Amino acid sequence: MISHLRTMWLVFRHLFMKKATIQYPEEKVPLYPRWRGRIVLTKDPDGGERCVGCYLCAAACPVDCIALQATENEEGRRYPEFFRINFSRCIFCGYCEEACPTYAIQLIPDFEMAEYKRQDLVYEKEDLLINSEGKYPGYNFYNVAGLDAGVKEKGKGKDEETPVDIKSLLP
Amino acid sequence: MPTIYIDNKPFDVKAGKNLLEACLSLGIDLPYFCWHPAMGSVGACRQCAIKVFKDEEDTRGRLVMSCMEGVKDGMRISVEDETAKTFRSQVVAWLMTNHPHDCPVCDEGGCCHLQDMTVMSGHNYRHYHFKKRTYPNQYLGPLINHEMNRCIQCYRCVRFYHDYAGGKDLNVFAAHNHVYFGREKDGVLESPFSGNLVEVCPTGVFTDKTLKEHYTRKWDLTNAPSVCQHCSLGCNTIAGERYGQLRNVVNRYNHEVNGYFLCDKGRFGYEFVNSENRITQPLIRNQAIEAAGHDTVLQYMRTLVSGHTLIGIGSPRASLESNYALMELVGKENFYQGVPDDLVYVEQKIVDILQAGCIHTPSLHEIEQADAVLVLGEDIWNTAPIMALAVRQSVMKTAATHTTEQLPIPTWHDAAIKELVQDDKGFLANVTMLPSPLDEISSATMKAAPDDMARLGFAIAHILNPSLPEVPHAGEELLAKAADISKALQEAKHPVIIAGTSCWNNALIRAAFDIAAALHINEKKAGLAFVMQDCNSMGLAMMRASSFDRAVANIQRAANNVTAIILENDLYRSIPAAKVDAFFSKCKHIVVLDTLHNRTTEKAHVLIPAATFAEADGTFVNNEARAQRSSQVFMPANSEIRESFKWLADVKALLNTVSNGHAKHMEDLLVALENKYPQFAGVSRVAPPHDFRIHGARIPRESHRYSGRTAMLANMTVSEPKPLQDDDSSLSYTMEGYRGLPPSPLIPFFWAPGWNSGQSVTKYQEEAGGALKGGDPGVRLFEQTTTPPVFSKDIPDAFTPRVGKWMLLPQYHLFGSGELSVYTKGIASQSPEPYVSLSKRDAEQAQLKNGDTVSVKSDGKTYALPLSINESLPDGIMLVPAGLTGMEALSWGAWINHSTVTV
C-alpha cells in the first residue's frame, strides 16, 4: 500500500519536472565532442590525407570492420588506396581512433546513419573523408616522423638534426 | 650436459653454447640484437645483459653480455635480476634516442625485432628531449629499400652481407655516433643474397621493395608453407597473400635445407603469380566463342580423349601429383618428360647414382659442415645460389674449426675467430667453365671445357683409387691440379663433391661419382651433391619417363589421332623450336595446362588454366631427392584456376565409365605413386594427411590479429561469406584453430607471444639455430646403402677446338634465366640482354670485336646476337645465355658454325 502511494506520488511529482524526452527529429539532441558516432577520416593541415595506411585501426577493431590498402605517391607519402568501414558491423567502440597514430580516424558526434538497406552502411574512403582536421588541428604526422615523404626534408622535422655527412670522420 | 642455475632454478643445457643461446633454447625471453644464430656473437649491442654470480653466496653478481659468455657447469645466472633488467631497458632507451617516429609508415612494423625487444625490455616512455640524428638514404636497386634513420648500429647487415655472403658493396662508413650502413654510392646491391638484409636487419632500414608496392602488414597476410619454385634446391619459403594477390615471400627455416636464408630470385621472384599474363579462363580455340567454363571444356575434352591416342608431356616445374596424374591418365608408355634427350640422359645418370645409394648425398646443411669441397663443372652461383652460400660457409667454417681445435675459443665467438683466422680458408676447388665469385675463396680453380673438367675429375679419381684408369694424354697442368685437389680431398674428413646438369655433360656426373666413390672406399664419409635445373626436375627424372625427343620420334609412327596433353611446360624454352613444331604438327589435338601464356600455350587447341604454387598444394623433390610439400596459400577467386592434377582427375573421370577409382586427395595420389614406383617410397609421409587435426582443430593460415574480416568483401556484399573450406589440407582459411606449434611441414608463419618478427623461429626450434621441433620438414627418398660402387671408367677425350665450328653451350644467369622469376620487374631489369660469347683467341681469329653482331646458326635457324668476348672462356666454345625472355632454346652441346655480320 505504502509503495503504491509512493509510486503515485513520484509520478505526480514528475508532472512538474523538466521533460527528458525531446521532439526528435525536429529538436536535436545536444552531443558532446567526445561522443562516439560516425567515423570520419580527417585531413592534414596541408590539406593532404592524414591517414598513412598503417593498418593499426584495422588491427585494433574488435569486429574487424575496417579494411584498407596502403599505397604511396611518387614522393613516398603513404595514403590508403581504398578505405572501407562496414558500419553495419561497427560497434562504435572508438578503438580505431585510439590506435591511430596520426589522428586521421576520428569518431564524431553524428549518429544519424540509419539506412533502409544494410549494404548502404558500407562506407568507402570518399564517404569517410572530410575536409577538416577534426578534433586535432595542426598535427601532421610527417613533421614528426623521420622519413622524407615530400612533406619535410630529412633534418627539417621537429627535433631533428641536419643529416649526417657520411663522408666525414670528424668528431 | 652442464647444469646451470637461472634465477635459482636448475636447467640442463648443451655444452659449448653461450648463455644467450642457452636461455633462448630453454624458452626464456631475453632480448638481443647483434647475435644471430647463423652468424654467432660479437657483443656489439649490449642488449642481452644478464647477471652472473660467483657462487651461491654471491648476492651482487656482475653484469655480463649473455651472448659473449659460454655455459659452464654449475654456473648461476639471473635474467630477472633488477639491475640486469634496468640495464637492458636503458640500452634500448639509448638506442631509441635517435630512433625516428616511423612505425606507422615503416614496413618493418608488426614484424619488427626492435619493437619486440623494446617492449620486452620494458622501455616505454621517452625521457630524452634533444634532437635526433638523421641520415640520407641511398638507392639500393629495385628490390631493397633503404631508410637509414632507423638503424641501431647492430652491425648485423655488414656481418651478413660482407662476412657471411661475401658481398663487397655494402659496408659500414663514417665514425663514432654516426656510422653509416650502405654502399659507397647509390647503386644496385650486387650480391644475390641482398634480400636477406630484410630479415637480418632487426629494424626497418632494409625492407622489401616489392612488398612496398602492395604493402601489407605481417598480421594481415594469409600464409602457407611453400617451396621455392626457382631452382632445384627447394628452399622452404612462407608466401603471404592479401586481397587475392601474393604479397611477399619470406624465409621458412629448415635446418637441413636453406637455414635462415634465401637468394633474391627465390625471395622476390614471386610476382608471376599476380601477372597480367596469367591464364584465367579455359579456352577452346577456333570456335566462335573461345572462352569456356569448366563444364564446357570438360565436355569438349571428352571428344578429345576418347578414341584418341593420348600423349602426355610432363614438366620439371609441375608438382609430383600433377605429373603423376598425367602419367596415370595417358599411361606410362605414353608419358614423356618435357625435357630434351641430352638432359634426360644426364639426369637419369644422377637418379641412377642416388638410387643405387652407395654414396651419401648431403643436404645443404651438411655441405656447410664439409671440410673440403670440389665443385666439378657446375656454376652454382647462378644455378643453385643457396648452395653457393653453403659452400662459402664450409670454406669459412673449416678455417675456423682449424683454429678452435688449437685454441679454446667457442665456435659462436665470431669476432675472436675472425681475428684469429684472418685470411685462412678451408679447401674449395672450383672447377667451372667461367670465373665465378666463388673463385676468390677457392684454393684451386680451373676454367675448362666440360669434357676437360670431367677429365680432371677422372684424374683425381685415379689418384684416389689407382685401380681406376689413368686419364690418357693428360697434360702436366691437369695432373698437377688433380694431385692438389686429391690431396686436399684425401686429408678431409667430410669432403663433398658437387656436380650438376648445367653443362649438359654426362661425363662430369660420372667423374664426380668416381671421385666420391673412390673417397668412400678409402673409408671417408664423402658426400656427392647434384644440382638440377628446375624445382621438380628430380621428381620428374625419378619417374623415369622418356625424353621429349622420344615423343617426337614415336609420334611420327602413331596414327593421325593423337591428342597431346602438355603439362605446365613451355617446351620452346628448353627444346629447339623445330623439334617442338615437328611434334605439334603431328598432333591432332593439343591440350595445354599452364599458368602463364607463352609460346606453347599459343599452340593449344584447348588451354586450361592451372594454379601456380601459391594457389596449389603440391609435392616437389629437390636436388637431394628430398620430397617437400608446398601448401596452397590462397584459393583463387577465379574458380576456373585449379591445380593441374584436379583438372586431370576430372578428365580421367570422363574416361572411366564408373566414376570411382580416381584418387580424391593428394595423399591418395602419393600413396598410389609410391605403390607403383618404389623409388618414391616415403613420399606420402611428406606432410600430414588432409584430415589431420590437433585437438579437433585445423592450423590457421591467418594470424589472430588478421584484420578486415567483415569489411574486405563488404563492397560486393555486406553479408560475409562463409570462410573458404580447404578440403585438401589441414590448414584453414580462418584465424581460428590450433595456436600451438604445428607439425613442421605445416608451419604457416613464425610467431610467438612477444616475438612478432621472423626471429620467433627460435621458439619452433629444438635449440636456438637447431632443427625444428618434431624434425625438419621433407622426406629424403634415397638413403645410403652398402651397395658397392660401379665405377664408370669411361673417360672422354680432351676437348679440342675445331676449325670453323664451335661447341654451343648455355650460360645460366641467376637473374634472367628463370622462366617465372623474370615476371618480377626488379629481376627483369637486372637480367642481361641476349649475347653470344667467344674466347679472345676465337674472336681475334674471326676478326670480331665486342658488340659485333654474330649470326649463330643452330637447328636450321639463324640468330643474330651481339658478341661479348670472354677472356676466360676456353677456346672452341660458343656461349649463349639460356632461357632469357624471347630467346629460343638451342641444341646445347652441338657443334655449330657462325657467320659474321659486322655493324
Ligand code: SF4
Ligand atoms: S590507424 Fe589511422 S593512419 Fe593508420 S590506417 Fe587507420 S586511419 Fe590510417
Ligand code: SF4
Ligand atoms: S624499425 Fe621497428 S621500431 Fe623502428 S620505425 Fe620501423 S617498425 Fe618502428
Ligand code: SF4
Ligand atoms: S642497418 Fe640494420 S642490420 Fe645494419 S646495423 Fe643498422 S640496424 Fe643493424
Ligand code: SF4
Ligand atoms: S637457391 Fe634456389 S630454391 Fe633457394 S631461394 Fe634461391 S632459387 Fe629458390
Ligand code: FES
Ligand atoms: S646480442 Fe649480446 S651484445 Fe648484442
